[in-house]
Amino acid sequence: MKIYTRRGDRGETDLFGGPRVSKADLRVEAYGAVDETNACVGVALAALDAKDLQEMGQAIQSRLFDLGGYLATPDPERRRKSAVPEPTTEDVAELEAQIDALEGELEPLQRFILPGGSAAAAAFHVARTVCRRAERRCVALHRDEPLSDASLRYLNRLSDLLFVMARVANRRAGIADVEWEGRQGG
Numbered sequence: 001m002k003i004y005t006r007r008g009d010r011g012e013t014d015l016f017g018g019p020r021v022s023k024a025d026l027r028v029e030a031y032g033a034v035d036e037t038n039a040c041v042g043v044a045l046a047a048l049d050a051k052d053l054q055e056m057g058q059a060i061q062s063r064l065f066d067l068g069g070y071l072a073t074p075d076p077e078r079r080r081k082s083a084v085p086e087p088t089t090e091d092v093a094e095l096e097a098q099i100d101a102l103e104g105e106l107e108p109l110q111r112f113i114l115p116g117g118s119a120a121a122a123a124f125h126v127a128r129t130v131c132r133r134a135e136r137r138c139v140a141l142h143r144d145e146p147l148s149d150a151s152l153r154y155l156n157r158l159s160d161l162l163f164v165m166a167r168v169a170n171r172r173a174g175i176a177d178v179e180w181e182g183r184q185g186g
Contacts, residue, residue: 016069017078026141031071033134037158038064040130044123044165050172053165056098060158063091067151071138074145087154095157102164105171112180117170124166131159 012020013028021028038061045057070086073079079086115125135155138147170177 016073016084017082018074026137026144027071027074030134030137030141031068033130033137034064034068034071034155037127037131037134038068040123040127041162044120044127044162044169047118047120047123048169050169053168056165060161063087063154067154070151071141071147086148087150089150089153092150092153092157095154095161099157099161099164102161102168106164106167110179113167113177114180115166116178117166117175118173120169121166121173121175124162124169128159128162128166131155131162135159 008023011023013023014020015027041057041061041064045054045061048054048057066085067087069084070079073082073084078084115129116122135152138152138155141147142152167177
C-alpha cells in the first residue's frame, strides 16, 4: 500500500465511517491538533533519558492516538462497533495521580515561569501549548457535535501534566526554572 492516495488533493479527507469533509472542518482541526500534541510529546521524549518519564510519555502518546481515533469517528455507533477507545474518567484520574507524584519532586511555584531550560523541558512546554490548542479545537467542536466530558477533561489535565513534566525535566537536569519578572510601570 502506498503512503499517498491522492484523495486529499482537493482539500478533503475521509472520516472513519463517516463522510468526506473539508480538511478545515472543526473535527479535522481537533484531531489534527491532538496529532500535533502527540508529535510534540515525541520530541520531548527524544530529549530525555529518564525511564519513568519515557514510560509516562509513551502511555500519553498511546492515549492521544486513541483520542485522535475517537475524534475522527463521528458516528457513536461506528465507534462502538469498531471498538474505538475514548478517554475515560480513569484516564483523567491517572493523569492527576501522575501530576501529584511528580509535584512531590518540585518546589511550589511562587510566580509564573518562562518556558525553557533543558531541551526536554522546552519541548514539554511546546507540547503543553499545542495541547491547549487541541483542547480549544475540541471545545469548538463540542459546541456543534457533543464530545464526551472525559475527552475534554483529559486534554485539560494533560496540559497540566506536560507543564509539570517540563519542570521535573529541568529539576533533574539541574536547571532552575526562570521566573517571569514582568515590567514594572510604564
